[in-house]
Amino acid sequence: MSTKVESKVIDVLHDMTQDWDLEYTESIGPGTGLMKDLAFESIDVVQLAVALEQGFDKQGMPFEELFMRDGDYVDELLVSDVVTFVTKHAA
Numbered sequence: 001m002s003t004k005v006e007s008k009v010i011d012v013l014h015d016m017t018q019d020w021d022l023e024y025t026e027s028i029g030p031g032t033g034l035m036k037d038l039a040f041e042s043i044d045v046v047q048l049a050v051a052l053e054q055g056f057d058k059q060g061m062p063f064e065e066l067f068m069r070d071g072d073y074v075d076e077l078l079v080s081d082v083v084t085f086v087t088k089h090a091a
Contacts (some may be wrong), residue, residue, distance in 0.1 A: 005056075005090075006030065006083045012051045013038065013079065030080040052082070056090040065089075 010028050017028075017038055024037045034040040040048070049063045066085040067073055 002083070002087050005087050006079070008055055009052070009079060009083050009086060012048070012055050016044070016047065016051060028079060030078065030083065032079045034077045034079070034082070036076055048082075052086060052090075056086060058090040061086075061089045 013028050013032075013034075020039065022037075022039060024032075024039075026032070026037070028038070032038065034045070034048075038044075045067060049061070053059050053061060063085075066077065066081065
């Protein structure tokens, strides 16, 4: 797992959530859950996809691979899942 990619994904998440009133007080890291810890909702997932494409200057990443499993939306994503996806598709 690329620490450079991880750092940039965490920066994007921090920028997105810095003004949110979150109960989560830990630092965002690989084990942070987007839904459970950062209280992401569906619109936030869309905004994350746009922010990642802009941040990594890579348009058209297949986010359905990240957000869907067996035809259903995933219930939870960890930061490490996002980093693995971005490493695979934005390298």
